[in-house]
Amino acid sequence: MIIQESKLLNNATSRVFLGGFSQGSFVTLYASHVLQEKIGGAILISAFKSKVVDALPEKDELPPTLVIHGAKDNVKTIDEAEIDLKHYFQRPNVRKIVIDDMAHDLNNAQARTIFTSFLREKTATR
Amino acid sequence: MVIQNFSYFISKGKSLFCQKKLEIQSQFLRIDKVSVYFFRQNKTSKKKFSYQMNSVSSGSCQQQTLNIQITEKGITLLPLNKPHKYCLIFLHGFAMPVSKFLNVFLSPEMLSLLSDFKICIPQAPKRAHGPQGKSVKRFYSWYDPDDRSTVNYIQKIAYFL
Numbered sequence: 001m002i003i004q005e006s007k008l009l010n011n012a013t014s015r016v017f018l019g020g021f022s023q024g025s026f027v028t029l030y031a032s033h034v035l036q037e038k039i040g041g042a043i044l045i046s047a048f049k050s051k052v053v054d055a056l057p058e059k060d061e062l063p064p065t066l067v068i069h070g071a072k073d074n075v076k077t078i079d080e081a082e083i084d085l086k087h088y089f090q091r092p093n094v095r096k097i098v099i100d101d102m103a104h105d106l107n108n109a110q111a112r113t114i115f116t117s118f119l120r121e122k123t124a125t126r
Numbered sequence: 127m128v129i130q131n132f133s134y135f136i137s138k139g140k141s142l143f144c145q146k147k148l149e150i151q152s153q154f155l156r157i158d159k160v161s162v163y164f165f166r167q168n169k170t171s172k173k174k175f176s177y178q179m180n181s182v183s184s185g186s187c188q189q190q191t192l193n194i195q196i197t198e199k200g201i202t203l204l205p206l207n208k209p210h211k212y213c214l215i216f217l218h219g220f221a222m223p224v225s226k227f228l229n230v231f232l233s234p235e236m237l238s239l240l241s242d243f244k245i246c247i248p249q250a251p252k253r254a255h256g257p258q259g260k261s262v263k264r265f266y267s268w269y270d271p272d273d274r275s276t277v278n279y280i281q282k283i284a285y286f287l
Contacts (some may be wrong), residue, residue: 005213005246021227024217024250027268033212040212046219050271072199112235119239123212 002037017119018063021106022032022075024056026050032065033057035109041122043115048076049084055090065094066118068111070102108114178228192240200224202249203231203240210244220263224249 006013025044032042033056040062061095067089069078078098082089089096089103089110095118102108160225195202201224204210218224224247230236231245239245250262255271 001200001215001246001248004216005244007209008244009213015212018214018217019214020217020219021222022219023271024219027217050269105229106142109233109235112230112233116236116239119212119243123242 001018001105002035002039006037013037013101014080014109015123017041017043017047017122019115020047021045022048022104023106027029029085030056031065033059034072039063041118043118045106045111045115046070046073046076046081046082047085049091062091062093064122067094067096067101068113068114069096070108072096072103073102141163157186194228196225200246201228202244202246204244205240205242208242211242213246214239214243215246215248217268218250220267220271223266 002013002016005016016037018028018031019042020026025047026049028042029044029049030038030053031045036055042062044065044067046069047067050064056072066076067085069081071078088094099108099111099114102111108110132207193202193204193206195204216227218227227247231240231247250266250268253267253270255265255267
C-alpha cells in the first residue's frame with residue numbers, strides 16, 4: 001500500500017506517513033520496525049505492545065514517530081504503555097506526549113492539533 | 127455552555143451525520159465558530175459512495191473542496207481538482223468502523239491537512255474474536271488479540287503496508 005501510494009508521489013516513500021489508533025497503532029508500530037521503505041513518519045495514538053508478540057523486531061533506525069496517549073485512558077493506561085514500550089520510548093526518533101484530559105479515543109482537540117502539527121513539521125522540509 | 131468550534135454536517139442523499147440532533151443541540155449552545163460542511167453525493171452504487179465536500183468556516187471564511195470516497199474497503203479523503211503532495215495511511219482500532227474517523231479527520235483541527243494530504247483509512251476485516259476463533263461475535267480487527275499464532279498475520283499486514 002505504501003509502494004502503491006508512493007508511486008502517485010513520484011516514488012517518494014518519505015512522503016507517505018503511517019498512523020494508527022489502539023490496535024491499529026500496534027500494527028503501525030510493528031510495521032515501522034519491519035518496513036524496508038523509509039517512510040516520512042509514524043503517529044501512534046493510545047499505543048501498546050500486544051501480547052501476541054514477545055518483543056518488537058530489532059531495527060537500527062526508526063522513522064520519526066509521535067506517540068500520543070491520554071492520561072485518562074482506562075483501556076490501556078499510560079503506566080501500562082510505559083512498561084510495554086519502555087525501550088521504544090527511549091529511542092531518539094520517538095516523541096511521546098501525554099494529554100491530561102484525553103481518554104481512549106481521538107475526541108480531543110489538543111491531540112488532533114498535535115497530530116496535525118507533527119505532520120506539518122515533518123512535511124515542511126519536503 | 128460555549129463551544130468554540132462546532133462542526134455542522136449536511137448531507138444530501140444518504141445521511142452521513144445526524145443533522146437533526148445537531149440542530150437541536152445548537153439551539154441550546156452558544157457557538158463561537160461554526161463550520162458548515164455541505165456534502166454532495168456524486169455516485170451511488172452498492173459498493174462505493176463518493177462525495178464532494180465544501181466546507182465553509184464562518185470564522186475565517188475558508189473554503190475547501192474535498193473528495194470523499196467511501197467503500198467497504200475503507201475511506202479515502204483527498205483534495206479535489208488538486209494533486210496531493212503527501213499520503214497518510216491511518217489504521218483504526220479494534221471493533222471500530224472506519225466511519226468513526228470521518229468526524230476526526232474533518233474536524234477543524236485536522237481539516238487543513240486535506241489541502242495537500244490524501245488520507246486513506248482502510249477497514250480491517252471482520253474476524254471472530256476469542257479463544258481459537260470460536261466466539262460467535264465478529265469484530266473489525268487487524269488480528270486476533272487472544273491468539274498468539276496471529277503474529278504471522280500481523281507480519282503479513284505490516285508487509286502489506
